[in-house]
Amino acid sequence: MNDTAQAARDLYEEMGAVPVINAVGNMTMLGGSSPAASVREAMDIAQRYFVDMDQLLAGSGRVVADLLGCEAALVTPGCASALLLGTAACVAGDDPERMSQLPDTTGMKGQVVLQASQRYKYERVVRMAGVELVIAGTPERVTTDDVAAAIGPQTAAVLCPVLGTETDAVVPLATVVEIARGVGVPVIADAAYQVDPADHMRATASSADLVGFGAKYFNAPNSSGLLCGRADLIEAARAHTFAAFERRELAGIGRPLKIDRQEVIAVVMALREWLGMDRSQRDAELSFQGRALRDAVEGLAGVTCEPATGDGVTGLRIIVDDAQKVADALRAGSPSIWCTVHDTSLFFGLRTVHPGDEMVIAERLQEVLS
DSSP states (O other): OOHHHHHHHHHHHHTTOOOEEEOSOSOGGGTSOOOOHHHHHHHHHHTTSOOOHHHHHHHHHHHHHHHHTOSEEEEESSHHHHHHHHHHHHHHTTOHHHHHHTTOOTTSOOEEEEEGGGOOTTHHHHHTTTOEEEEESBTTBOOHHHHHHHOOTTEEEEEEEOOSOOOTTSOOHHHHHHHHHHTTOOEEEEOTTOOOSHHHHHHHHTSSSEEEEEGGGGTSOTTOEEEEEOHHHHHHHHHTBHHHHHHSOOOOTBTTOOOOHHHHHHHHHHHHHHHTOOHHHHHHHHHHHHHHHHHHHTTSTTOEEESOSSSOOSEEEEEOTTHHHHHHHHHHSSSEEEOEEETTEEEEESTTSOTTHHHHHHHHHHHHHO
16 A cells, blocks of 8 residues: 555544545545546646636636537536526526525426436426426326427426436437427536547537536546536526626525635646547556456456456456345445445446555455455
Protein backbone atom coordinates (compact mmCIF):
# COMPACT_ATOMS: atom_id res chain seq x y z
CA MET A 1 0.00 0.00 0.00
CA ASN A 2 1.42 3.41 -0.96
CA ASP A 3 1.52 6.47 1.28
CA THR A 4 -1.47 8.14 -0.41
CA ALA A 5 -3.67 5.08 0.04
CA GLN A 6 -2.75 4.80 3.72
CA ALA A 7 -3.31 8.52 4.26
CA ALA A 8 -6.73 8.28 2.61
CA ARG A 9 -7.69 5.32 4.79
CA ASP A 10 -6.54 7.19 7.90
CA LEU A 11 -8.51 10.27 6.86
CA TYR A 12 -11.77 8.37 6.38
CA GLU A 13 -11.23 6.45 9.61
CA GLU A 14 -10.87 9.75 11.46
CA MET A 15 -14.21 10.83 9.96
CA GLY A 16 -15.90 7.60 11.01
CA ALA A 17 -16.32 6.33 7.44
CA VAL A 18 -15.07 3.16 5.76
CA PRO A 19 -13.09 3.70 2.52
CA VAL A 20 -14.55 1.91 -0.50
CA ILE A 21 -12.99 0.32 -3.56
CA ASN A 22 -15.72 1.05 -6.08
CA ALA A 23 -16.22 -1.60 -8.76
CA VAL A 24 -19.86 -0.59 -9.28
CA GLY A 25 -19.53 2.66 -11.25
CA ASN A 26 -20.27 6.38 -10.92
CA MET A 27 -22.69 6.19 -8.00
CA THR A 28 -23.73 9.35 -6.18
CA MET A 29 -23.77 7.53 -2.83
CA LEU A 30 -20.14 6.44 -3.29
CA GLY A 31 -18.85 9.90 -4.17
CA GLY A 32 -19.50 9.83 -7.89
CA SER A 33 -16.16 10.18 -9.59
CA SER A 34 -12.43 10.78 -9.30
CA PRO A 35 -11.56 13.85 -11.41
CA ALA A 36 -8.28 13.64 -13.30
CA ALA A 37 -5.17 15.44 -12.10
CA SER A 38 -5.56 18.01 -14.90
CA VAL A 39 -9.11 18.79 -13.73
CA ARG A 40 -7.98 19.14 -10.11
CA GLU A 41 -5.17 21.41 -11.26
CA ALA A 42 -7.67 23.66 -13.07
CA MET A 43 -9.75 23.79 -9.89
CA ASP A 44 -6.69 24.91 -7.92
CA ILE A 45 -5.95 27.62 -10.49
CA ALA A 46 -9.56 28.84 -10.36
CA GLN A 47 -9.28 29.20 -6.60
CA ARG A 48 -6.76 32.04 -7.05
CA TYR A 49 -9.56 34.55 -7.71
CA PHE A 50 -13.17 35.01 -6.76
CA VAL A 51 -15.64 35.57 -9.57
CA ASP A 52 -19.14 36.82 -10.34
CA MET A 53 -20.95 33.47 -10.34
CA ASP A 54 -23.82 34.69 -12.51
CA GLN A 55 -21.29 35.77 -15.11
CA LEU A 56 -19.37 32.51 -14.79
CA LEU A 57 -22.51 30.40 -15.28
CA ALA A 58 -23.37 32.38 -18.41
CA GLY A 59 -19.87 32.18 -19.87
CA SER A 60 -19.23 28.54 -19.02
CA GLY A 61 -22.62 27.67 -20.50
CA ARG A 62 -21.55 29.16 -23.82
CA VAL A 63 -18.36 27.06 -23.77
CA VAL A 64 -20.28 23.88 -22.96
CA ALA A 65 -22.86 24.58 -25.67
CA ASP A 66 -20.06 24.99 -28.20
CA LEU A 67 -18.43 21.73 -27.10
CA LEU A 68 -21.69 19.77 -27.35
CA GLY A 69 -23.14 21.53 -30.38
CA CYS A 70 -26.36 22.43 -28.59
CA GLU A 71 -28.14 25.78 -28.51
CA ALA A 72 -27.35 26.67 -24.89
CA ALA A 73 -26.19 25.10 -21.63
CA LEU A 74 -25.97 25.67 -17.89
CA VAL A 75 -23.64 24.08 -15.34
CA THR A 76 -25.71 22.85 -12.40
CA PRO A 77 -25.07 21.16 -9.03
CA GLY A 78 -25.98 17.72 -10.39
CA CYS A 79 -28.47 16.31 -12.87
CA ALA A 80 -31.29 16.31 -10.33
CA SER A 81 -30.97 20.07 -9.92
CA ALA A 82 -30.88 20.42 -13.71
CA LEU A 83 -34.29 18.72 -13.83
CA LEU A 84 -35.69 20.97 -11.09
CA LEU A 85 -34.32 24.18 -12.64
CA GLY A 86 -35.55 23.08 -16.06
CA THR A 87 -39.03 22.37 -14.72
CA ALA A 88 -39.15 25.76 -12.99
CA ALA A 89 -38.13 27.40 -16.26
CA CYS A 90 -40.96 25.66 -18.11
CA VAL A 91 -43.52 26.63 -15.47
CA ALA A 92 -42.56 30.18 -14.51
CA GLY A 93 -40.06 31.27 -17.15
CA ASP A 94 -38.01 34.22 -15.92
CA ASP A 95 -40.99 36.29 -14.77
CA PRO A 96 -40.00 37.59 -11.30
CA GLU A 97 -43.50 37.41 -9.84
CA ARG A 98 -44.12 33.88 -11.05
CA MET A 99 -40.66 32.80 -9.95
CA SER A 100 -41.23 34.06 -6.42
CA GLN A 101 -44.58 32.25 -6.27
CA LEU A 102 -43.16 28.75 -6.80
CA PRO A 103 -43.81 26.05 -5.67
CA ASP A 104 -47.34 27.46 -5.79
CA THR A 105 -48.27 27.14 -9.47
CA THR A 106 -51.66 28.85 -9.20
CA GLY A 107 -52.31 30.78 -12.41
CA MET A 108 -49.53 28.93 -14.24
CA LYS A 109 -49.33 25.72 -16.20
CA GLY A 110 -48.68 23.31 -13.34
CA GLN A 111 -48.68 19.83 -14.86
CA VAL A 112 -45.89 17.61 -16.18
CA VAL A 113 -46.64 14.49 -18.21
CA LEU A 114 -44.75 11.25 -17.54
CA GLN A 115 -45.27 7.82 -19.08
CA ALA A 116 -46.51 5.18 -16.62
CA SER A 117 -43.79 2.82 -17.83
CA GLN A 118 -41.12 5.40 -16.99
CA ARG A 119 -42.07 6.22 -13.42
CA TYR A 120 -38.96 6.37 -11.23
CA LYS A 121 -37.78 7.90 -7.99
CA TYR A 122 -36.33 11.03 -9.60
CA GLU A 123 -39.78 12.19 -10.63
CA ARG A 124 -39.89 13.63 -7.11
CA VAL A 125 -37.21 16.14 -8.13
CA VAL A 126 -39.51 17.54 -10.80
CA ARG A 127 -42.43 17.71 -8.36
CA MET A 128 -40.34 19.94 -6.08
CA ALA A 129 -41.17 22.78 -8.46
CA GLY A 130 -44.80 22.43 -7.33
CA VAL A 131 -46.11 20.61 -10.39
CA GLU A 132 -48.60 17.77 -10.58
CA LEU A 133 -47.64 14.68 -12.53
CA VAL A 134 -50.08 13.46 -15.16
CA ILE A 135 -49.42 9.80 -15.94
CA ALA A 136 -49.85 8.57 -19.51
CA GLY A 137 -50.86 4.98 -20.21
CA THR A 138 -50.21 1.98 -17.99
CA PRO A 139 -46.97 0.41 -16.75
CA GLU A 140 -47.48 -2.42 -19.25
CA ARG A 141 -48.31 -0.28 -22.29
CA VAL A 142 -48.04 3.34 -23.37
CA THR A 143 -49.04 4.46 -26.86
CA THR A 144 -48.57 7.67 -28.77
CA ASP A 145 -52.28 8.32 -28.28
CA ASP A 146 -51.82 7.98 -24.51
CA VAL A 147 -49.06 10.59 -24.52
CA ALA A 148 -51.04 12.96 -26.73
CA ALA A 149 -54.15 12.58 -24.56
CA ALA A 150 -52.22 13.32 -21.36
CA ILE A 151 -51.06 16.69 -22.71
CA GLY A 152 -53.56 19.44 -22.01
CA PRO A 153 -53.96 23.18 -21.45
CA GLN A 154 -52.19 22.96 -18.07
CA THR A 155 -49.17 20.98 -19.32
CA ALA A 156 -45.92 22.83 -18.66
CA ALA A 157 -43.64 20.05 -19.94
CA VAL A 158 -43.26 16.35 -20.65
CA LEU A 159 -40.62 14.50 -18.64
CA CYS A 160 -38.86 11.69 -20.49
CA PRO A 161 -36.15 9.67 -18.70
CA VAL A 162 -33.58 8.23 -21.11
CA LEU A 163 -32.49 5.11 -19.26
CA GLY A 164 -31.02 3.05 -22.08
CA THR A 165 -33.37 0.18 -21.19
CA GLU A 166 -36.47 1.31 -23.07
CA THR A 167 -38.95 -1.41 -23.98
CA ASP A 168 -41.99 -1.71 -26.22
CA ALA A 169 -44.00 -0.25 -23.34
CA VAL A 170 -42.19 3.10 -23.74
CA VAL A 171 -42.85 5.71 -26.40
CA PRO A 172 -39.32 6.75 -27.49
CA LEU A 173 -37.97 10.22 -26.79
CA ALA A 174 -37.92 11.29 -30.45
CA THR A 175 -41.61 10.43 -30.81
CA VAL A 176 -42.49 12.19 -27.55
CA VAL A 177 -40.68 15.31 -28.77
CA GLU A 178 -42.58 15.22 -32.04
CA ILE A 179 -45.93 14.92 -30.24
CA ALA A 180 -45.19 17.60 -27.65
CA ARG A 181 -43.66 20.13 -30.00
CA GLY A 182 -46.67 19.75 -32.25
CA VAL A 183 -48.74 21.39 -29.51
CA GLY A 184 -46.07 23.78 -28.25
CA VAL A 185 -45.06 21.87 -25.11
CA PRO A 186 -41.36 21.45 -24.19
CA VAL A 187 -39.82 18.06 -23.38
CA ILE A 188 -37.34 17.56 -20.53
CA ALA A 189 -35.06 14.56 -21.05
CA ASP A 190 -33.29 13.03 -18.06
CA ALA A 191 -30.17 11.70 -19.80
CA ALA A 192 -28.04 11.58 -16.65
CA TYR A 193 -25.56 8.94 -17.81
CA GLN A 194 -25.97 9.09 -21.60
CA VAL A 195 -22.45 10.46 -22.11
CA ASP A 196 -20.52 7.71 -23.89
CA PRO A 197 -19.37 7.73 -26.63
CA ALA A 198 -18.82 11.41 -27.34
CA ASP A 199 -20.98 11.47 -30.49
CA HIS A 200 -23.85 9.95 -28.55
CA MET A 201 -23.56 12.64 -25.89
CA ARG A 202 -23.53 15.41 -28.50
CA ALA A 203 -26.61 13.98 -30.20
CA THR A 204 -28.41 13.55 -26.88
CA ALA A 205 -27.67 17.14 -25.84
CA SER A 206 -29.88 18.37 -28.69
CA SER A 207 -32.49 15.61 -28.51
CA ALA A 208 -35.10 17.56 -26.51
CA ASP A 209 -35.99 21.09 -25.44
CA LEU A 210 -34.08 20.53 -22.20
CA VAL A 211 -31.62 17.71 -21.45
CA GLY A 212 -30.02 16.95 -18.09
CA PHE A 213 -26.66 15.19 -17.61
CA GLY A 214 -24.81 14.08 -14.50
CA ALA A 215 -21.29 15.46 -14.82
CA LYS A 216 -19.85 12.73 -12.60
CA TYR A 217 -20.31 10.36 -15.53
CA PHE A 218 -17.66 12.25 -17.51
CA ASN A 219 -15.34 12.53 -14.50
CA ALA A 220 -16.34 15.95 -13.20
CA PRO A 221 -17.13 16.33 -9.47
CA ASN A 222 -19.99 14.30 -8.01
CA SER A 223 -21.82 17.52 -7.14
CA SER A 224 -22.05 18.84 -10.70
CA GLY A 225 -24.23 18.45 -13.77
CA LEU A 226 -25.41 20.04 -16.99
CA LEU A 227 -28.67 21.35 -18.40
CA CYS A 228 -28.65 21.71 -22.19
CA GLY A 229 -31.27 22.85 -24.66
CA ARG A 230 -33.25 25.80 -25.98
CA ALA A 231 -31.64 29.16 -25.35
CA ASP A 232 -34.80 30.76 -23.93
CA LEU A 233 -35.40 27.93 -21.47
CA ILE A 234 -31.75 27.76 -20.42
CA GLU A 235 -31.77 31.52 -19.78
CA ALA A 236 -34.93 31.11 -17.70
CA ALA A 237 -33.31 28.25 -15.78
CA ARG A 238 -30.28 30.44 -15.07
CA ALA A 239 -32.64 33.07 -13.67
CA HIS A 240 -33.73 30.49 -11.09
CA THR A 241 -30.18 29.76 -9.88
CA PHE A 242 -28.54 30.76 -6.61
CA ALA A 243 -26.38 33.23 -8.53
CA ALA A 244 -29.31 35.15 -9.99
CA PHE A 245 -30.99 35.08 -6.57
CA GLU A 246 -28.01 36.92 -5.09
CA ARG A 247 -26.81 39.13 -7.94
CA ARG A 248 -30.01 39.99 -9.78
CA GLU A 249 -32.42 39.77 -6.83
CA LEU A 250 -34.52 37.18 -8.66
CA ALA A 251 -36.36 34.95 -6.19
CA GLY A 252 -35.89 31.74 -8.15
CA ILE A 253 -36.53 28.33 -6.64
CA GLY A 254 -32.91 27.27 -7.03
CA ARG A 255 -31.27 29.25 -4.23
CA PRO A 256 -30.39 26.09 -2.24
CA LEU A 257 -28.76 24.56 -5.33
CA LYS A 258 -25.33 26.13 -5.05
CA ILE A 259 -22.19 25.13 -6.94
CA ASP A 260 -18.65 26.39 -6.37
CA ARG A 261 -16.61 28.32 -8.92
CA GLN A 262 -13.96 25.59 -8.92
CA GLU A 263 -16.61 22.99 -9.72
CA VAL A 264 -17.92 25.00 -12.67
CA ILE A 265 -14.40 25.13 -14.09
CA ALA A 266 -13.97 21.41 -13.39
CA VAL A 267 -17.10 20.55 -15.41
CA VAL A 268 -15.82 22.41 -18.47
CA MET A 269 -12.32 20.94 -18.23
CA ALA A 270 -13.61 17.40 -17.62
CA LEU A 271 -16.02 17.71 -20.55
CA ARG A 272 -13.23 18.86 -22.88
CA GLU A 273 -11.11 15.89 -21.88
CA TRP A 274 -14.05 13.47 -22.13
CA LEU A 275 -15.01 14.54 -25.63
CA GLY A 276 -11.41 14.38 -26.82
CA MET A 277 -10.49 11.14 -25.04
CA ASP A 278 -8.79 8.26 -26.84
CA ARG A 279 -11.23 5.59 -25.72
CA SER A 280 -9.17 2.74 -27.13
CA GLN A 281 -6.28 3.77 -24.90
CA ARG A 282 -8.62 4.11 -21.91
CA ASP A 283 -10.06 0.66 -22.50
CA ALA A 284 -6.59 -0.82 -22.91
CA GLU A 285 -5.56 0.55 -19.52
CA LEU A 286 -8.73 -0.74 -17.89
CA SER A 287 -8.28 -4.14 -19.55
CA PHE A 288 -4.80 -4.40 -18.05
CA GLN A 289 -6.44 -4.18 -14.62
CA GLY A 290 -9.21 -6.57 -15.65
CA ARG A 291 -6.77 -9.20 -16.92
CA ALA A 292 -4.75 -8.94 -13.71
CA LEU A 293 -7.89 -9.56 -11.65
CA ARG A 294 -8.91 -12.47 -13.87
CA ASP A 295 -5.48 -14.07 -13.72
CA ALA A 296 -5.50 -13.89 -9.94
CA VAL A 297 -8.87 -15.59 -9.37
CA GLU A 298 -9.61 -17.83 -12.35
CA GLY A 299 -7.78 -20.79 -10.81
CA LEU A 300 -9.83 -20.79 -7.62
CA ALA A 301 -12.13 -23.75 -7.09
CA GLY A 302 -15.70 -23.17 -8.23
CA VAL A 303 -14.87 -19.88 -10.00
CA THR A 304 -15.70 -19.09 -13.63
CA CYS A 305 -14.69 -15.79 -15.23
CA GLU A 306 -16.35 -13.99 -18.13
CA PRO A 307 -14.71 -13.11 -20.42
CA ALA A 308 -12.61 -16.22 -19.86
CA THR A 309 -10.11 -15.26 -22.55
CA GLY A 310 -9.12 -12.22 -24.60
CA ASP A 311 -7.53 -8.87 -23.95
CA GLY A 312 -10.67 -6.71 -23.62
CA VAL A 313 -11.59 -6.90 -19.94
CA THR A 314 -12.92 -3.48 -18.94
CA GLY A 315 -15.39 -5.37 -16.75
CA LEU A 316 -15.13 -8.86 -15.31
CA ARG A 317 -17.98 -11.19 -14.31
CA ILE A 318 -17.09 -13.85 -11.76
CA ILE A 319 -19.54 -16.73 -11.37
CA VAL A 320 -19.46 -18.27 -7.88
CA ASP A 321 -21.67 -20.19 -5.48
CA ASP A 322 -23.74 -17.92 -3.21
CA ALA A 323 -22.71 -14.68 -4.93
CA GLN A 324 -24.60 -12.50 -2.47
CA LYS A 325 -22.75 -14.01 0.49
CA VAL A 326 -19.41 -13.36 -1.21
CA ALA A 327 -20.43 -9.77 -2.05
CA ASP A 328 -21.47 -9.19 1.57
CA ALA A 329 -18.10 -10.46 2.76
CA LEU A 330 -16.28 -8.12 0.37
CA ARG A 331 -18.30 -5.16 1.64
CA ALA A 332 -17.67 -6.05 5.27
CA GLY A 333 -13.92 -5.44 5.06
CA SER A 334 -11.87 -2.27 5.14
CA PRO A 335 -11.48 -1.02 2.57
CA SER A 336 -14.99 -2.14 1.69
CA ILE A 337 -15.26 -3.57 -1.83
CA TRP A 338 -18.47 -2.87 -3.73
CA CYS A 339 -19.46 -4.79 -6.85
CA THR A 340 -22.71 -5.59 -8.65
CA VAL A 341 -24.49 -8.85 -7.80
CA HIS A 342 -26.47 -10.72 -10.47
CA ASP A 343 -27.96 -13.98 -9.19
CA THR A 344 -24.94 -16.31 -9.26
CA SER A 345 -22.33 -13.80 -10.37
CA LEU A 346 -20.36 -10.77 -9.25
CA PHE A 347 -19.58 -8.04 -11.77
CA PHE A 348 -16.54 -5.82 -11.30
CA GLY A 349 -16.49 -2.66 -13.43
CA LEU A 350 -12.97 -1.30 -13.72
CA ARG A 351 -13.74 2.30 -14.70
CA THR A 352 -13.98 3.43 -11.09
CA VAL A 353 -11.27 1.14 -9.68
CA HIS A 354 -8.03 2.97 -8.87
CA PRO A 355 -5.02 1.35 -10.60
CA GLY A 356 -3.57 -1.23 -8.24
CA ASP A 357 -6.80 -1.77 -6.34
CA GLU A 358 -7.69 -4.66 -8.65
CA MET A 359 -5.06 -6.66 -6.75
CA VAL A 360 -6.66 -5.73 -3.43
CA ILE A 361 -9.93 -7.08 -4.85
CA ALA A 362 -8.12 -10.24 -5.97
CA GLU A 363 -6.56 -10.82 -2.56
CA ARG A 364 -9.88 -10.38 -0.79
CA LEU A 365 -11.61 -12.74 -3.24
CA GLN A 366 -8.92 -15.33 -2.63
CA GLU A 367 -9.48 -15.02 1.11
CA VAL A 368 -13.25 -15.24 0.90
CA LEU A 369 -13.47 -18.01 -1.69
CA SER A 370 -10.77 -20.21 -0.19
